[in-house]
Amino acid sequence: MRQRIARRLSAAWRTASIPVLSTALALVVAGVVVIASSAFTGNGFQPLLPVGAYLQLFVGAFGSTTAIGNTLVAAAPLMLGGLAVGLGFKAGLFNIGVAGQFLAGAFAAAVVGASLATSTGIVAVPTAFVAGALAGAALGFIPGFLKARTGAHEVVTTIMLNNAIGFLLTWGVTDLVRAPGFSFPRTGDLGNSALPILLGRNLHIGVPIAFLAIFVIRWLLERTTVGFQIRTVGANPNAARYAGMSPLLVITFTMALSGLLAGMAGAVQMLGVIGFYASGISANVGFDSIAVALLGRSNPIGILFAALLFGAFRAGAPLMQITTSVPVEVIDIIEALVILFLAAELIVRRVFRIRAARAVPEEIATVTRTWGEQVAR
Amino acid sequence: MNERPPALEMRGITKRFPGVLANDDITFDVRAGEIHALLGENGAGKTTLMNILYGLVSPDTGEVLVDGTPVTIRDPSNAIAQGIGMVHQHFMLVPVLTVAENVILGQELLRGPFLDLPQAARRIRELATQLGFDVDPDVRIEQLPVGQQQRVEILKAIYRGARILVLDEPTAVLTPQETVEVFTVLRRLQADGAAIVFISHKLEEVLAIADRITVIRRGKVVGTRRPSETSDVDLAVMMVGREVLLRVDRGKSHPGDVVLKTEGLRVKDDRGHEAVRGVDLEVRAGEILGIAGVAGNGQDELVDALVGLRRPAGGKVLLGGAEITGAPTRRIRDLGVAHVPGDRQRFGLVLPYPVEDNLVLTSFDEPPFATGPLNLLRNDAAIDEWSERLIKEFDIRTPSRDVRAATLSGGNQQKIIVAREFRGANRLVILDQPTRGLDVGSIEFIHRRAIEKRDAGTAILLTSADLDEVLELSDRIAVMFRGHIVAIFDAAVAERDRIGLLMAKGGAAAA
Ligand SMILES: Nc1ncnc2c1ncn2[C@@H]1O[C@H](COP(=O)(O)OP(=O)(O)OP(=O)(O)O)[C@@H](O)[C@H]1O
Numbered sequence: 001m002r003q004r005i006a007r008r009l010s011a012a013w014r015t016a017s018i019p020v021l022s023t024a025l026a027l028v029v030a031g032v033v034v035i036a037s038s039a040f041t042g043n044g045f046q047p048l049l050p051v052g053a054y055l056q057l058f059v060g061a062f063g064s065t066t067a068i069g070n071t072l073v074a075a076a077p078l079m080l081g082g083l084a085v086g087l088g089f090k091a092g093l094f095n096i097g098v099a100g101q102f103l104a105g106a107f108a109a110a111v112v113g114a115s116l117a118t119s120t121g122i123v124a125v126p127t128a129f130v131a132g133a134l135a136g137a138a139l140g141f142i143p144g145f146l147k148a149r150t151g152a153h154e155v156v157t158t159i160m161l162n163n164a165i166g167f168l169l170t171w172g173v174t175d176l177v178r179a180p181g182f183s184f185p186r187t188g189d190l191g192n193s194a195l196p197i198l199l200g201r202n203l204h205i206g207v208p209i210a211f212l213a214i215f216v217i218r219w220l221l222e223r224t225t226v227g228f229q230i231r232t233v234g235a236n237p238n239a240a241r242y243a244g245m246s247p248l249l250v251i252t253f254t255m256a257l258s259g260l261l262a263g264m265a266g267a268v269q270m271l272g273v274i275g276f277y278a279s280g281i282s283a284n285v286g287f288d289s290i291a292v293a294l295l296g297r298s299n300p301i302g303i304l305f306a307a308l309l310f311g312a313f314r315a316g317a318p319l320m321q322i323t324t325s326v327p328v329e330v331i332d333i334i335e336a337l338v339i340l341f342l343a344a345e346l347i348v349r350r351v352f353r354i355r356a357a358r359a360v361p362e363e364i365a366t367v368t369r370t371w372g373e374q375v376a377r
Numbered sequence: 378m379n380e381r382p383p384a385l386e387m388r389g390i391t392k393r394f395p396g397v398l399a400n401d402d403i404t405f406d407v408r409a410g411e412i413h414a415l416l417g418e419n420g421a422g423k424t425t426l427m428n429i430l431y432g433l434v435s436p437d438t439g440e441v442l443v444d445g446t447p448v449t450i451r452d453p454s455n456a457i458a459q460g461i462g463m464v465h466q467h468f469m470l471v472p473v474l475t476v477a478e479n480v481i482l483g484q485e486l487l488r489g490p491f492l493d494l495p496q497a498a499r500r501i502r503e504l505a506t507q508l509g510f511d512v513d514p515d516v517r518i519e520q521l522p523v524g525q526q527q528r529v530e531i532l533k534a535i536y537r538g539a540r541i542l543v544l545d546e547p548t549a550v551l552t553p554q555e556t557v558e559v560f561t562v563l564r565r566l567q568a569d570g571a572a573i574v575f576i577s578h579k580l581e582e583v584l585a586i587a588d589r590i591t592v593i594r595r596g597k598v599v600g601t602r603r604p605s606e607t608s609d610v611d612l613a614v615m616m617v618g619r620e621v622l623l624r625v626d627r628g629k630s631h632p633g634d635v636v637l638k639t640e641g642l643r644v645k646d647d648r649g650h651e652a653v654r655g656v657d658l659e660v661r662a663g664e665i666l667g668i669a670g671v672a673g674n675g676q677d678e679l680v681d682a683l684v685g686l687r688r689p690a691g692g693k694v695l696l697g698g699a700e701i702t703g704a705p706t707r708r709i710r711d712l713g714v715a716h717v718p719g720d721r722q723r724f725g726l727v728l729p730y731p732v733e734d735n736l737v738l739t740s741f742d743e744p745p746f747a748t749g750p751l752n753l754l755r756n757d758a759a760i761d762e763w764s765e766r767l768i769k770e771f772d773i774r775t776p777s778r779d780v781r782a783a784t785l786s787g788g789n790q791q792k793i794i795v796a797r798e799f800r801g802a803n804r805l806v807i808l809d810q811p812t813r814g815l816d817v818g819s820i821e822f823i824h825r826r827a828i829e830k831r832d833a834g835t836a837i838l839l840t841s842a843d844l845d846e847v848l849e850l851s852d853r854i855a856v857m858f859r860g861h862i863v864a865i866f867d868a869a870v871a872e873r874d875r876i877g878l879l880m881a882k883g884g885a886a887a888a
């Protein structure tokens with residue numbers, strides 16, 4: 001028994017070690033950046049500044065029940081978005097379109113939510129939520145279908161769709177669904193469609209939904225035959241074809257499901273936090289999701305922890321800025337460094353003297369795959 | 378008398394993997410100008426020993442000496458610096474790069490900051506001429522037949538200055554002619570004073586080329602012999618620890634109805650050339666039809682078309698009278714067709730998956746492995762039980778059913794596929810190079826199982842680059858040459874020489 005647990009732990013450490021150490025290294029290097037830049041501020045050179053800043057960051061993220069609530073609320077869309085990207089990685093797909101699918105989900109949830117603002121919550125909330133999810137799924141389906149049908153690479157099509165959908169929605173909110181009575185184009189108030197608050201000031205029902213999604217996707221991948229097909233297509237598309245699976249069908253389905261999760265992220269953020277759609281709402285979640293999926297090694301549980309970490313960064317950063325005047329943008333630096341170290345794993349291995357892994361992790365392989373390589377058709 | 382220390386000596390090498398003692402106190406040496414063969418069952422530990430030598434695996438204990446001096450080899454670059462070269466069991470070439478680019482990879486020849494490819498190509502051409510084979514440095518690897526790729530691997534090692542050359546099953550994928558050519562190269566290297574370690578499962582090859590033969594069983598050295606003082610039967614006993622039938626008695630076949638029939642089948646290869654040019658074949662229930670042919674004469678494309686991996690350009694495929702031309706793989710499998718693919722790592726296995734998942738790769742969504750609505754749920758209990766049974770029945774050497782297939786030895790990977798595809802009652806089994814890389818004991822076992830299947834009324838189509846295997850197993854033999862079936866013989870009257878001639882020259886020779 002004890003041996004089994006020990007084996008489990010060592011296996012877990014083998015997958016988690018690089019992400020954990022990459023994060024640690026990123027914090028250190030970002031700290032150096034903070035120290036260096038402190039020399040150019042009014043307060044002069046402050047070698048201990050990062051310690052104070054990280055402390056405040058921590059307090060801002062976990063220092064009170066409100067802080068913890070903020071962290072969870074910030075983590076919820078990242079969990080869903082991270083799952084969207086991670087699921088794609090499992091099938092060997094790089095869905096950069098989460099940003100666009102997120103916006104589509106947010107838009108649909110806002111429009112449907114506003115139109116049901118006066119219905120009872122029990123109807124309005126699920127309908128608006130499902131509308132957002134389906135909008136994301138529809139947008140994810142397009143690149144999946146194109147790849148299956150024509151071989152168009154999903155990286156290209158999703159990036160283009162990100163731009164296209166952004167403009168399309170701006171037109172939509174300006175000319176089609178603009179709510180009267182506001183000085184700028186936006187959708188109407190959500191009223192009863194807003195996600196119910198469960199705890200404190202802002203901990204909405206989207207948080208447990210995101211946790212649930214983590215376990216549903218894990219179950220799908222590990223316990224179902226559909227998940228087996230997704231993983232097989234990702235790990236060896238030739239063997240998938242040989243075994244009688246249809247990689248084209250699997251790819252289309254996976255992209256649609258990935259879009260669905262991204263749409264859910266948009267819906268959660270819209271119905272739980274933002275409240276209305278207006279041109280220029282932040283789609284940062286879409287890009288943070290890629291970082292979350294990479295840091296989580298495209299494993300649902302890993303994504304859970306990665307999303308909580310990034311959620312904590314986002315939730316704690318304002319306090320850090322107010323009390324130590326280290327700007328919130330440091331979080332972006334940390335995030336970029338984490339990805340850098342994950343991709344350049346060798347640096348981390350050198351610093352911490354870890355032996356080389358036997359294989360390149362699948363998500364890194366997917367991201368770095370040459371564009372000439374296509375799934376055998 | 379011989380004062381000089383051996384070019385390479387490995388002393389007391391021990392390596393334990395979780396659950397397996399792969400090398401157990403192995404001591405082994407090779408002299409300059411000597412070819413020393415390593416022989417042993419699948420999973421005996423040959424590749425592990427050589428990986429230790431090449432710095433890919435670190436030993437638990439033991440030391441390596443080069444020219445009598447102890448050396449530490451931490452990674453392949455140390456090994457290369459010590460003059461050790463390795464041709465791996467599974468090719469390590471980059472398919473989209475040219476021969477020259479592959480050869481210089483990691484040892485780039487520079488002019489200023491730029492690659493000097495023309496200069497490299499010139500050196501490669503010189504080296505190739507010295508070794509006595511011609512290869513165009515500017516063609517891409519993916520355009521070369523495997524035999525040539527093998528020689529590029531050797532060239533790569535020599536180019537890097539290898540004096541100690543390890544070849545891990547270099548002939549497993551070669552035709553007899555290609556093997557002869559590789560042997561010529563090896564003899565030339567030997568004459569130049571290279572020390573060569575040669576791993577093979579083909580006893581006659583080992584007896585023909587080696588100066589000494591060391592047999593390993595379950596990680597331990599069983600003994601070392603000279604070819605003059607031993608025989609194939611002897612070696613087989615040393616390897617397996619029991620008497621092995623080097624030839625299985627195939628008995629009489631009782632052919633029934635036609636199961637598989639092709640009519641004027643035409644199939645194109647990846648480059649759009651017609652590789653199969655109007656093939657008419659019939660395989661009956663209860664018979665084994667063997668297709669003999671030099672690799673690259675359309676066998677791969679033929680098999681691909683039969684199992685739905687490639688859409689035929691013309692003609693018909695009939696299974697039990699029903700047309701399946703161009704049907705999807707899924708449907709063909711559901712109609713009772715099993716397939717052991719020729720390229721096990723590309724098609725037959727998902728290497729990062731555990732052994733058990735690979736054992737249900739082609740039946741994962743059928744009961745009892747799947748349950749619930751639409752067979753959506755995975756049934757671990759059934760998969761576990763099934764895997765345990767197949768592992769035992771097919772003697773797959775693995776510490777457990779949940780280690781990754783990638784960690785198994787090459788031969789044991791092949792056994793996973795054979796075990797999976799021989800399951801249950803099939804109408805047709807297509808065997809493409811079924812025993813490539815298997816040890817004599819396993820070959821005997823698989824041949825027996827194939828004959829049992831035949832006697833149970835299954836139709837079997839066999840293609841193999843190994844003419845002996847085709848001759849041994851088939852009830853009828855078709856010879857394929859440049860996309861045509863140029864002759865079909867009854868096995869009882871087939872003559873080896875005549876078939877060999879037909880394979881090499883096609884119909885012209887028959888006249
Ligand atoms: N990286 C690894 N992790 C765990 N076990 C391993 C690993 N590499 C090899 N093994 C185990 O070590 C044993 C020896 O394997 P090895 O590849 O050396 O056999 P081999 O003699 O080359 O066999 P074959 O003729 O089939 O190629 C096998 O039982 C294999 O499962």
Ligand SMILES: [Mg+2]
Pocket residue numbers: 423424425466545786787788
């Ligand atoms: Mg081996």
